[in-house]
Amino acid sequence: MKGSIYLKTLVDLRGSVIMWSLGIAFIGAVNVLFFPTIQQMEGLVAFLDSMPPVIKAMIGDVSAMVRLDGFLHVKLFDPLPLLLAIFGISHGASLLAGELEHKHVDLLLARPVHRWRVVLAKFLAVATGVAIIAVALAATVVVCARIIGDELPWSHLVLGTLNALPLSWLFTALALLGSSLVTQPRPAAFAAGAVVVAGYVLETLRMMSPALAGWRTVSLFAYQKAGYPLVGAPDIGAVGLLLAVTVVLVTAACVSWERRDLAA
Amino acid sequence: MTAPAIETRDLTRFYGKHRGVEALDLTVHGGEVFGFLGPNGAGKSTTIRLLLDLIRPTRGTARVLGLDCQGQGLEVRRLVGYLPGEYRFYENLDGRRMLEYLGHVGGQVDPAVVASLAERLGADLQRPIRTLSHGNKQKLAIVQAFMHETPLLILDEPTTGLDPLVQQAFFALVEEARAAGRTVLLSSHNLGEVERVCDRFASVRQGRLVGVETMADLRDRAVRLVSLTAGRPLDAGVFAALPGIDDLVVDGLTLHCTVQGPLQPLLAAAAPYEVVDILSREPNLEEFFLALYGQREVRHEG
Ligand SMILES: Nc1ncnc2c1ncn2[C@@H]1O[C@H](COP(=O)(O)OP(=O)(O)OP(=O)(O)O)[C@@H](O)[C@H]1O
Ligand SMILES: [Mg+2]
Numbered sequence: 090m091k092g093s094i095y096l097k098t099l100v101d102l103r104g105s106v107i108m109w110s111l112g113i114a115f116i117g118a119v120n121v122l123f124f125p126t127i128q129q130m131e132g133l134v135a136f137l138d139s140m141p142p143v144i145k146a147m148i149g150d151v152s153a154m155v156r157l158d159g160f161l162h163v164k165l166f167d168p169l170p171l172l173l174a175i176f177g178i179s180h181g182a183s184l185l186a187g188e189l190e191h192k193h194v195d196l197l198l199a200r201p202v203h204r205w206r207v208v209l210a211k212f213l214a215v216a217t218g219v220a221i222i223a224v225a226l227a228a229t230v231v232v233c234a235r236i237i238g239d240e241l242p243w244s245h246l247v248l249g250t251l252n253a254l255p256l257s258w259l260f261t262a263l264a265l266l267g268s269s270l271v272t273q274p275r276p277a278a279f280a281a282g283a284v285v286v287a288g289y290v291l292e293t294l295r296m297m298s299p300a301l302a303g304w305r306t307v308s309l310f311a312y313q314k315a316g317y318p319l320v321g322a323p324d325i326g327a328v329g330l331l332l333a334v335t336v337v338l339v340t341a342a343c344v345s346w347e348r349r350d351l352a353a
Numbered sequence: 354m355t356a357p358a359i360e361t362r363d364l365t366r367f368y369g370k371h372r373g374v375e376a377l378d379l380t381v382h383g384g385e386v387f388g389f390l391g392p393n394g395a396g397k398s399t400t401i402r403l404l405l406d407l408i409r410p411t412r413g414t415a416r417v418l419g420l421d422c423q424g425q426g427l428e429v430r431r432l433v434g435y436l437p438g439e440y441r442f443y444e445n446l447d448g449r450r451m452l453e454y455l456g457h458v459g460g461q462v463d464p465a466v467v468a469s470l471a472e473r474l475g476a477d478l479q480r481p482i483r484t485l486s487h488g489n490k491q492k493l494a495i496v497q498a499f500m501h502e503t504p505l506l507i508l509d510e511p512t513t514g515l516d517p518l519v520q521q522a523f524f525a526l527v528e529e530a531r532a533a534g535r536t537v538l539l540s541s542h543n544l545g546e547v548e549r550v551c552d553r554f555a556s557v558r559q560g561r562l563v564g565v566e567t568m569a570d571l572r573d574r575a576v577r578l579v580s581l582t583a584g585r586p587l588d589a590g591v592f593a594a595l596p597g598i599d600d601l602v603v604d605g606l607t608l609h610c611t612v613q614g615p616l617q618p619l620l621a622a623a624a625p626y627e628v629v630d631i632l633s634r635e636p637n638l639e640e641f642f643l644a645l646y647g648q649r650e651v652r653h654e655g
Contacts, residue, residue: 092457101445195437196497199405201430202459351407352368 094197094207098214102180106218109176110225117226117250120164121233124157142297153319157239161230161249162319169223169253170260170313174285177219177261182278184211185268185346194351205343212265212339219257226250252317255331256309260285262338269346356419358383358505358536359404363413366399372560373399377413379555379562381538383504386531388547388554389540396560397540398438401509405435417505431460436498438509438540448478448485448493455497462500470496473522488514499526506530506537512546524550577633579619581608584627591622 127133137154153159185208188194198204227250231243263284267277292310295301305311315327359381366373374396381387389397402408404415406426415422417429442451448471456462471478476492477485485493491514498508506527512520527550530537541547547554548568556563576599581587589603597614606629612619616633623631 091453092459094458097443097454101443192437192439192441193443195402195405195407195435195440196442196455197458198407199430199433199435199437200455200458200460201427203427350409351402 094202094210095214098184098211099217102214102218105176105180106221109218109222113172113222113226114229117165117229118233120161121157121230121239122237124160124239125237127160128155143293157234157241158245158249159319161246165226165230166249166252166317167310167314169226169250170256170310171285171289173219173222173253173257174260174281176222177215177257178264178278178281178285180215180218181212181261181264182268182281183274184208184215184265185342186271186274186277187268189272189351190274198351204347204349208265208269208343208346209339212262212342215261215265216258219261220254223250223254223257248317248323252313252323252328255316255328255335256313259309259331259335259338262335262342266338266342266345269342269349355383356416357381358385359387359415359417359538361400361403361413361415364400364403364415365411365413366396366403366408367411372396374403374557374560377557377562379565381536383418383536384531384534385552386527386537386539386550388551389538389557390542390544390547390554391540391557392542394559395557397557398509399560400557401435401438401507401538401540404507405430405433432503432505434498434501434503434506436494436506436508436511440494442482442490442493444483445481447481448476448496451482452478452493452497452500456500460501463502466502467496467500470499470526473526474519475522486514488516488519491515492519495523495526499530504535506535506539508537508539510540510542512541512543520546577612577616577635579608579610579612579616580632581619581623581628582606582630583608583623584629587623587626592619595619595622 134155154163183190188197197207227247230246230250234241234243234246260281264277264281267280268274271277288309291304292308295304295308295311309331312324312327312331315324316331317323357380359379361377361379364377364379365375367375377396377400379400389400391397399408403410404417404422406422406429409423418432420429420432422429443454446454449467452462452467453464456467467478470476471492474492474495476496477489478493482490482493491511495508495511498506498511512523515523527537527539537550539547539551548571551568553565553567555565583606586605587603587608589601592598592603592608592610593601595618597612598619599611599613601610602608608623610619612633620628620631
């Protein structure tokens with residue numbers, strides 16, 4: 090840990106990463122292990138089809154629900170960035186503003202280190218934390234799929250899970266940028282959280298109404314889904330776009346923190 | 354000629370409309386121990402944080418060892434050991450791990466130096482920092498400022514919370530730094546402390562520089578407090594006309610005043626009144642400070 094802001098931040102996050110990994114792995118395990126029961130339920134598709142459009146929009150492709158991949162897409166893969174964003178934002182928001190709030194700033198930034206390096210190291214640490222949680226989930230899903238004897242290729246399960254990462258990183262970077270602009274973590278977390286919720290609502294509305302199909306280009310969650318869709322080929326461009334926006338946000342956070350006057 | 358250790362020109366920082374420090378022209382020479390003296394809110398920490406590029410000036414410039422604090426902040430910070438006036442450690446670490454971490458952020462430290470500093474100050478490196486008392490944390494803060502063995506030390510109220518014995522150990526470190534040719538800027542509320550270690554000091558109040566004094570000057574210009582009792586009623590007019598006499602109070606047979614310079618004129622003037630008793634003492638530095646430029650400034654305060 091000698092002098093590595095990245096490792097120090099990651100070590101500080103370890104408790105949280107472990108709890109989150111266990112929690113999300115548990116959700117994943119329950120979903121996969123109970124899938125056979127749900128699959129055998131009589132009239133599941135018909136039942137889901139009878140749901141109001143809002144619910145159906147949230148569920149997505151109803152008929153796919155009887156296959157494990159379809160079921161996991163709807164129940165796990167698509168909403169996963171929503172969960173990971175909570176982790177990413179809560180920690181991302183406190184990375185810089187938290188240093189200020191806790192008065193660590195003088196001890197750290199009076200040392201011969203570029204401020205942007207501090208920002209980058211801290212972002213990478215939280216991004217690593219998010220990735221560790223996602224990997225823990227992917228491993229759990231693969232193991233549980235074997236337990237229920239499903240034939241789905243493991244690569245599908247792993248990629249489906251990890252596809253949540255670019256969007257989760259983007260939300261983390263957004264909170265980081267907010268964090269570089271304010272003196273307390275809370276406003277940064279709220280602002281980033283608001284974007285996540287707005288993005289999710291937008292995507293749900295878009296799914297409900299064909300009239301809103303044009304909104305696809307501004308829906309972050311649509312890009313995420315396109316990255317590893319249930320049907321059709323993965324859209325590498327969509328993944329690239331999310332990653333590019335993340336890089337832009339992190340860069341902006343670096344610049345903003347470099348310029349920042351640290352009067353608390 | 355080599356560049357001054359610290360040089361500020363018209364250095365000004367406002368917090369919104371609130372003055373932090375204004376039009377500060379300060380020069381600290383290489384190798385001196387320089388006191389930075391002022392009451393709460395005078396602008397000491399503001400100035401210091403400007404030097405380290407933690408905050409940015411409203412106008413004016415600051416240079417450290419010839420380098421511009423804003424434009425070459427990284428190079429400046431490489432040359433400075435800094436003890437913040439307000440700080441928090443990473444409380445979950447113990448002293449050793451914390452110092453190791455801070456020491457290697459953008460630099461190197463010799464563990465032997467850390468060990469020796471910690472031993473001299475009696476700093477506890479084993480216990481988690483959150484369990485340490487205020488003074489024991491301050492010891493760690495001193496260690497982290499000195500451990501890089503930089504040519505310039507900037508210490509913002511270094512002795513807060515230290516017991517007299519540890520203060521002594523701290524002053525010994527400052528003396529050694531001076532002996533090694535390093536420069537020290539030390540902020541303080543306490544004149545006695547400044548008198549003890551500094552070659553020169555600047556005093557600031559309400560964000561403005563009030564004056565810069567050398568300790569030698571200070572002693573030359575020493576004011577004495579004199580109380581005199583005579584056998585015959587004293588004539589105030591005679592004494593008021595004397596050079597260097599101030600704050601004169603004459604009440605029948607007694608006289609109180611401050612005298613700057615030699616006492617001889619006062620003694621000569623008093624002799625005809627049959628002097629019964631005379632008491633003369635050096636004011637402590639606080640009284641001196643107040644006599645020198647305190648009153649006017651104090652009245653403006655609040
Ligand atoms: N972050 C801030 N926002 C607004 N005003 C500030 C801020 N920091 C300092 N000030 C103001 O600037 C002035 C100078 O403060 P500074 O902290 O530099 O004083 P100081 O000499 O270090 O005082 P002390 O001896 O109490 O540490 C004060 O009036 C203070 O209220
Ligand atoms: Mg201060």
